[in-house]
Every structure is written in C-alpha cells, then in structure tokens.
Amino acid sequence: MATLELKGIKKSFGSTDVIHDMNLDVNDGELIVFVGPSGCGKSTMLRMIAGLETLSAGQISIGGKRVDHLPPTDRGIAMVFQSYALYPHKDVRGNLGFALKHAKVPQKEIDERVNKASEILGLSDLMKRKPRELSGGQRQRVAIGRAIVREPDVFLFDEPLSNLDAALRVHMRVELLKLHQRLRNTMVYVTHDQVEAMTLADRIVVFREGRVEQVGTPLELYRQPMNTFVAGFIGSPAMNFLMARVEDGTVKLADTPVCKTSANNGSVKLGIRPEHLALSDDGPFDGKVSVFEHLGGESFLHLTLNDNQTMVAKLDGERSFAPGDQCRLGVRQEYCHVFDESENRVVE
C-alpha cells in the first residue's frame, strides 16, 4: 500500500525530449491510467517508474520514499508486460515463484504465496504447464500472477490486454477490475485504448507528445475536456468538431444559433458528442444523410451539413434513413463544448 509521487520528471533521448516536466500524485490504492496515442511517452514514463529507464531530471517517490536511484527490484513495484514476458523454459509454478526464489524467500512461504496467487487467478490446474502450452488469456493471468506474488506496493501494467482478442480483452478487463477491488493496491496502467481507460481508471492521465494534457476522473474528462485533443480522444465514436462563430454570446453555425457561450466574438470550435445529438424538427444542424450504419440497438448517422461540414450522430435503433435523406439534429445547451482558437476549452 503506497502512494506514488512524480515530481518534475523529464526525459530526453539525445536531443529529443520525450517527457516534458511531468508532475503527478497518485493516491494510495488508486488505479491510474496513462492514455494517449502511440509515441506519446506514456510507456517511457511507466518504464521510468519501474526503473528500466533513467530520468533526465526529476524525482520519483513511492510511499513517501525516494526511489529513482534504486534498481527496479528494490522499488517495491511489479510490472506486467504487453508480451507477458514469461520465462519459456519454466512451468507456471516456476514462473510465479522465480522472483521470490531469487530473493531467497523460504520455500514454504514461496509455496504459500504462489498458491494464493494461483487461486486468485484460477491457475491452480495449470501449474505444471509451460507457457507455450497456455492460451493467450492464461499467459496473461500468469504474468499478472507473477506480479501478485511479489506483493508490490505499486503494480505497473504496460498495455497488458492489447495482445488479446476482443472478447477476451473485455473479459480480462473485468477480471482486472475485480482484482483491483480485491487487492486495493496502487496501480498504474498504460493503454492506448480509451475504452479501457474509461472503464478501469479511478483517474486518467491523458498524454500527448510527452506532455500531460489533462488529469481527472473518467467522467470529468468526458464531461469537461480541457482541450480538443482530450475531447476527441475520450469517447467513442469521437466527438464532432464544427467550425462556428460567436456573436454576442451566442455560438452560430452559418447564421443558425446553436447555444450560449461566454466566449468573445470570433471563430470557435464547437464540440458535440455523437450520443448527445438527437433528431429534432427545429434543431440547428440541417443536412443530408451521407451514410447510415445500423447496429441493431443503435445506429450511426453520418450527416453532411449544408455548409459542407460533417458530423456523426448516435441514434437509437428505431428509425431508418437512406443516403440522401434530409435530416435535422438538435443538441441541448449543456452538451455543447466550446473551444477557442488555441483549442482550449472556454469555461462557462
């Protein structure tokens, strides 16, 4: 059980800066998710916490104790890798107990801890198998088990689910959540999948190009994205962005008023999530249907507005449209996100 503190962390490879001044406090028992597109520095940050990369500047503390000068094994962390990284020549029991055996833990205690971890993860029947005889999901569970037996202060996960197929990924996501609820450990989880981030996280850290764009609970990020990047990254399908103008406190699309704002006059970006759009006879978004995707319970309506901007709406599965149909959509005031010219949110 421990807090994790990152202070003024910088990392550069040669002359390229990959992390610019990162600061973050992770509370005890919190599951924090680093999310961002590939190459944004989130994995590098995790590897620095683990001690696999050196820091160019800054401090890392775990449980109030500074650890950035310690080797990985003394930091009280355990890491689960994307490729599982199991030792292929050892069976499941050997893989689970390897770190403890190396740390000269008495055999009796190793057995106890290994058995406990295998019980938690349902691996008890597989203890004699080699990694190559396991399925992807089982290998992933062994990798997690290997982390559990070390009884670390902080768990680090580096995209642990991205090698699994879609159905298994959803299943393992739930398993991970259950595991976290059971162990109540501090966990740092890296992913590029915003759905994983939304479902798992207590708090999300959104990375872009080595900078933290926003830190907040999943719902904060969803409801109040601080800029267009976060707004577009969180939520699926992605938020619609429309070029609009502000005239005397009103956002106008062409000449149609859409919503109120405190932004100054000038051009703005109007962000609206597809799920917040609804069919409306007097709505401001008027255009032609270009594509209509029916998924059964819901449907996606791709609309080309009269000024040639496009948007996607998520509707229920009741109505059907054909390409070329005329259609009008509306949105409620509280679902309008207004971003200024430097892409930052206009606080209402």
Add this chain to the structure above:
Amino acid sequence: MLVKQRISSVGIHAVLIAYSVLALFPLALIVLNSFKTRKAIFRDPTGLPLGESFSAKGYDSVLSNSDFPLYFGNSLTVTVVSLVLILLLGAMASHALSEYRFPGDTFLGLYLVLGIMVPIRLGTVALLELIVSMGLANTLTALILVYTAQGLPIAIFIFTEFLRSVSKEIKDSARIDGLSEYRIFFEVVIPLVRPVIATVAVFSMIPIWNDLWFPLILSPGEESRTVTLGVQQFIGQYTVNWGAVLASLSVAILPVLVMYVIFSKQLIRGITAGAVKG
C-alpha cells in the same frame, strides 16, 4: 494428385539418398579399408573386409604401438576447451552488443566480426613469433588461444543476430525480479538461445578437430601432438602404413560424431514458443 505427391516424394528421396551416398563414400572407404590387409587395400579398395583380406593390424598398431591415446586426449582437450571459450565469450560479447548501447558499440561490433573476412592462417608467421615469445610453443594453450580467436568472429556474428531477437521485455522482467545482468544472461537469455549455441558449437568444433596446420606449426612436440598430427607418424618418406593411417582416422571420427549427436539434440526449434505472443 496423390500419385503426383508420391512421385515428387520419391524424387526428393532419390536426390537425398544420392547425396548421402556421395558424402558417405569417402568415410565408408576409410572405415572399410582400415580393417583390411595392406595388399587387400591396393588390390580391391572397395571390397569388403572378409576372410583373407580382413586384418585388424592397423588398429593394433594404433592402439598399442604408439602414443595415440595421448594425441587423442590432446585433440579432445584442445577442441573442448576452445569450444567452451568460443561459446562463452562469443555469447557474452554478443549479449553486450545486442543489449547495451554504449559509445562505439557499432564500431566494436564490426571490429569483432571483421575476422570473418581475414583468414587467420595469413597471420601464421606473426602468430608463431607471438606464441614463441610468450613461451607457449609446443603447448596445448597455444592451440586453444589460436582456435578461440579463429572461432570467435563467426560465433559473435551469428549470436548477435539471434540475441537481438530475444524479447526485451523478458530481460526487463528479469531485472524487475531482481536478477543481476550476469544472471539474466545465464538464466534467461542462454536457455532461450540453446539451439543457436548448438549450431555454433557444431560448426566451430569440426575445423578445430580436423586442423593440421596449427598443430604442425605451433605444437609439433611429442607431448602436445594432436590426432591429425599423430597420424603423420605412420606416413613415412618411403613407406606408408596405410592400415594404421586409416585406423587412426576411423577412430578420430568417433568423438566428432558423438559431439555432433549431443549437440544436434539441442537443435530443437520452438523452445521460445509461448514466451511472448507468437
């Protein structure tokens, strides 16, 4: 379709059998004739050693009459020690080259494999001077050092390629588990590349065992002769004891064969399957 498959399978086997016969013919000839009398060897070189033509005199003179067991031991010592050094140093150097980034790493890698392109025999005179001035002439150490130097470039070249393919995450995972860099090498990396080690061992071993050049030049002394050099004592200026020459060659094949069988068991692919996604 089935007929076609059968024909092509017969064809493939015919080619393979023909090649095997061709490759084994000289070996068979050596072994066959080592059991024959001198007369029979020349009268009918391909005949079987039956009845009158059979004679184990060659083996007799090899095993009783000479220092053959000593030569045999020398060859074995030189080969095994050189092999261990080549595999150990080669694998360690390659691990460092593929795992760590340090200034001059590319240059060092190139320098280490440069030896592939320069035949070590070109440096014989310099090597001889060096060995003599080190006081190592007529010792097995001289041969071991030269063979290790001879085997390292190609070993490093092959190892580096394969060690690069070892998943970085496994090594990182071992680091988090608290293993030192040496133990990562011996306990995690080496078990993963066992097939490659066997491959390198097999074709580093054979040139060393078969070499005549360096034993002849660096250690021709009575005590430090190897098998290949020892055979020469049966080849006189005027008479050649063919029975003994062939018998000693037959015996010399055996250890290479045994080592090959041992290593080829390790040449099992797919040991890494399941370590990482794949």
